[in-house]
Structure formats: C-alpha cells, structure tokens
Amino acid sequence: MTSHDALLLLSFGGPEGPEDVIPFLENVTRGRNIPRERLEKVGEHYHLFGGVSPINRLCRELKAAIEADFAAHGVDLPVYWGNRNWTPYLADTVRQMRDDGIRRAAAFVTSAYSGYSTNDQYLQDIARAREEVPGAPEIDKLPVYCDRPGFLDPFVDATRDALGRLPGGARLLFTAHSVPLAQPNRELYVAELEEAARTVADRAAPGTPWDLVYQSRSGPPSQPWLEPQITDHLEKLAGEGVRAAAAVPIGFVSDHMEVKYDLDVEAAGRAADLGIAFVRAATPGGDPRFAALPRLLMEEGN
Structure with a gap:
C-alpha cells in the first residue's frame, strides 16, 4: 500500500x-x-x-x-x-x-x-x-x-554482453556525465558512481580492470570539470597497449542523446582511429x- x-x-x-x-x-x-x-x-x-x-x-x-x-x-x-x-x-x-x-x-x-x-x-x-x-x-x-538491484542488475547483464562481443583483455570504462568541480554535492555524486561501477564490475567480470571516466562536458575550457574525458582516456589506453574497451554508461538510465552521440559516435570514432575495438553496453531503459x-x-x- x-x-x-x-x-x-x-x-x-x-x-x-x-x-x-x-x-x-x-x-x-x-x-x-x-x-x-x-x-x-x-x-x-x-x-x-x-x-x-x-x-x-x-x-x-x-x-x-x-x-x-x-x-x-x-x-x-x-x-x-x-x-x-x-x-x-x-x-x-x-x-x-x-x-x-x-x-x-x-x-x-x-x-x-x-x-x-x-x-x-x-x-x-x-x-x-x-x-x-x-x-x-x-x-x-x-x-x-543508484545502489538498487533494479538499476544495477540490468547493467551487470549488459556489461557481460558487451565484454562477450570483444576479444580478451578488454578494459571496462564506466562513463557518466561530467559536472563542474565547483558544483554542489559533486563529491557524493562521484562516490556513488564509483560504488556503482565497482559493484557492476565485481559481479559482471571479476578481475577485469576498469576505470571511471566522464563525457558530455560543456562550458568554458577555463572551468575545471570532472576528468578524465572518455576520448582522452582512450588515447591513454592506446598508449598503454590496450586494444579493446567496453563503455558502460553507468551514469545514465536510458540511451538519450548524450549516449547516442557522445559514446556511439564520438567515443566510438576515436577508438576506431586508435585501433581499439569498442563496444557500448546497453542502459536499463524499459x-x-x-x-x-x-x-x-x-x-x-x-
């Protein structure tokens, strides 16, 4: 009731x-x-x-x-x-x-x-x-x-599916919308993202290395935002010899434009340029x- x-x-x-x-x-x-x-x-x-x-x-x-x-x-x-x-x-x-x-x-x-x-x-x-x-x-x-099974369980399944479409040795990249460092409650936002990412990674692919990265930054370059941006991080991983990455949009509940463009177009294109096999995991949606x-x-x- x-x-x-x-x-x-x-x-x-x-x-x-x-x-x-x-x-x-x-x-x-x-x-x-x-x-x-x-x-x-x-x-x-x-x-x-x-x-x-x-x-x-x-x-x-x-x-x-x-x-x-x-x-x-x-x-x-x-x-x-x-x-x-x-x-x-x-x-x-x-x-x-x-x-x-x-x-x-x-x-x-x-x-x-x-x-x-x-x-x-x-x-x-x-x-x-x-x-x-x-x-x-x-x-x-x-x-x-962000800590409820109804939100996390679909991401666990989606992460397993994404990794299954990549060669071995893939890196997990959990992505979320960046915000200015000066934004109120930014620390709590980051802490919750880290815990959600850790939970999904531990359940979906124990032992697989993962990073929390950000996307969809806006605003003037002089204003500091949460980093690293996913495209910058892909460049770093390429330099370390990583050849496959699965992006898990843990900060989003559905495939709206900042997932469809910033990940499926921009990040995927950068990964292709770097020779990194790239797959984006599904969001919970419906x-x-x-x-x-x-x-x-x-x-x-x-």
Missing part, C-alpha cells in the same frame, strides 16, 4: 523534430549566456539523428513498462509524465494532475544519483512547477536509486527490473 494517489515520471526532455532543436537547447541553457553559435554547434549532434532525441520515446516506453508493472502487482495508480526542458512540461503535467483530483504524488526521476544536476535541480523543478499551479498536489521525490523500481521505492516509504 502507498499513501500516494499517483506516480509522476520526471525527466529531462528532448527535441522531437529539427524545428525543436534550438528552442530546446535555449531552454536547457537559459540564464547561462551561451552564444547562439555554440547552441547551433551542439544542435548538429541532434541533426545527425533527424533532430530527434530518443529520450521522449524512451520515457513513453518506460511509462508503459511502469504501468505494466503496476497492473501486474495490483497497484491501481495513474502514471503521469513531465519534463524539465521540453513537452510535456512539468508545470503542465502538474496542472493536469490537479485537475484530475490528484492530492499527493510520488516522483520518480530519470536520474539515479545524488548531486545538484542529478537530484537537487529536480527538487527545484518540482517546487517551481507547484508554485506555478494553484492548488497543486503534494509531490514527494522518491530516493536516489527493462522490467528497472520499471519495478518506482513501485518498490514507494512501498519502502510506507
């Missing part, structure tokens, strides 16, 4: 057509004075995929998987979906929840870790949306879940074990 009368799936959002790309990036970077030329440069990544980020499609699939899990376990709660940066916008979803008579909802965000951009900013999003909607329901963000997490977290809280 739960004291909530709805679940809110809360995500980042992404463009769903070429005309959406620049407005979406303007939403993401609002208040940061990013030059238009820089937005257009980043926008090229999206245009390689028809101007469509996979994240909204993946959220629809995850929402359906959560609903299926609810139905299979007798949980009679509606599932809503709202985004930070693109439609369906969170405030619009909260307004719909209010109009539907929802009084108290649990929020499951598509980010598994602590930290500012991965946790605290979603709390701010929720507070801001509720302020915009008179009579908004209470919304309780569910706990971070895996039923991952889709069960909202229900399990709600049950734990009651």
Whole structure:
C-alpha cells in the first residue's frame, strides 16, 4: 500500500523534430549566456539523428513498462509524465494532475544519483512547477536509486554482453556525465558512481580492470570539470597497449542523446582511429527490473 494517489515520471526532455532543436537547447541553457553559435554547434549532434532525441520515446516506453508493472502487482495508480526542458512540461503535467483530483504524488526521476544536476535541480523543478499551479498536489521525490538491484542488475547483464562481443583483455570504462568541480554535492555524486561501477564490475567480470571516466562536458575550457574525458582516456589506453574497451554508461538510465552521440559516435570514432575495438553496453531503459523500481521505492516509504 502507498499513501500516494499517483506516480509522476520526471525527466529531462528532448527535441522531437529539427524545428525543436534550438528552442530546446535555449531552454536547457537559459540564464547561462551561451552564444547562439555554440547552441547551433551542439544542435548538429541532434541533426545527425533527424533532430530527434530518443529520450521522449524512451520515457513513453518506460511509462508503459511502469504501468505494466503496476497492473501486474495490483497497484491501481495513474502514471503521469513531465519534463524539465521540453513537452510535456512539468508545470503542465502538474496542472493536469490537479485537475484530475490528484492530492499527493510520488516522483520518480530519470536520474539515479545524488548531486545538484542529478537530484537537487529536480527538487527545484518540482517546487517551481507547484508554485506555478494553484492548488497543486503534494509531490514527494522518491530516493536516489543508484545502489538498487533494479538499476544495477540490468547493467551487470549488459556489461557481460558487451565484454562477450570483444576479444580478451578488454578494459571496462564506466562513463557518466561530467559536472563542474565547483558544483554542489559533486563529491557524493562521484562516490556513488564509483560504488556503482565497482559493484557492476565485481559481479559482471571479476578481475577485469576498469576505470571511471566522464563525457558530455560543456562550458568554458577555463572551468575545471570532472576528468578524465572518455576520448582522452582512450588515447591513454592506446598508449598503454590496450586494444579493446567496453563503455558502460553507468551514469545514465536510458540511451538519450548524450549516449547516442557522445559514446556511439564520438567515443566510438576515436577508438576506431586508435585501433581499439569498442563496444557500448546497453542502459536499463524499459527493462522490467528497472520499471519495478518506482513501485518498490514507494512501498519502502510506507
């Protein structure tokens, strides 16, 4: 049983057509004075995929998987979906929840870790949306879940699969979104990433050497961010004689654009140039074990 009368799936959002790309990036970077030329440069990544980020499609699939899990376990709660940066916008979803008579909802965000951009900013999003909607329901963000089996187990299977497609002696590279060193709660974010990577490596391939690396850095070069970047680390590994690497995007729950471009295009291309066989492991996405997490977290809280 739960004291909530709805679940809110809360995500980042992404463009769903070429005309959406620049407005979406303007939403993401609002208040940061990013030059238009820089937005257009980043926008090229999206245009390689028809101007469509996979994240909204993946959220629809995850929402359906959560609903299926609810139905299979007798949980009679509606599932809503709202985004930070693109439609369906969170405030619009909260307004719909209010109009539907929802009084108290649990929020499951598509980010598994602590930290500012991965946790605290979603709390701010929720507070801001509720302020915009008179009579908004209470919304309780569910706990971070980077240590839960529903998140880690799919990565264990995906890591084994990725290594199975490479020659022996492959290196494991666990990747996560880089953040500025000055970002609040950065230390906790890194500690959780290290523990998740260690757990998956120990279970999937005991004894296999692994590294925690970062990707998707943005911002001015003068601002220090978490390192090493995966492309730089691939160069280092090539110099050490490593000839195969499996990238495990442990910092992500689904194959959104920063996985599809930064790993599948950019990192894979750099590895090919260096003569390194490269495979990228799958993310949890709509895996039923991952889709069960909202229900399990709600049950734990009651």
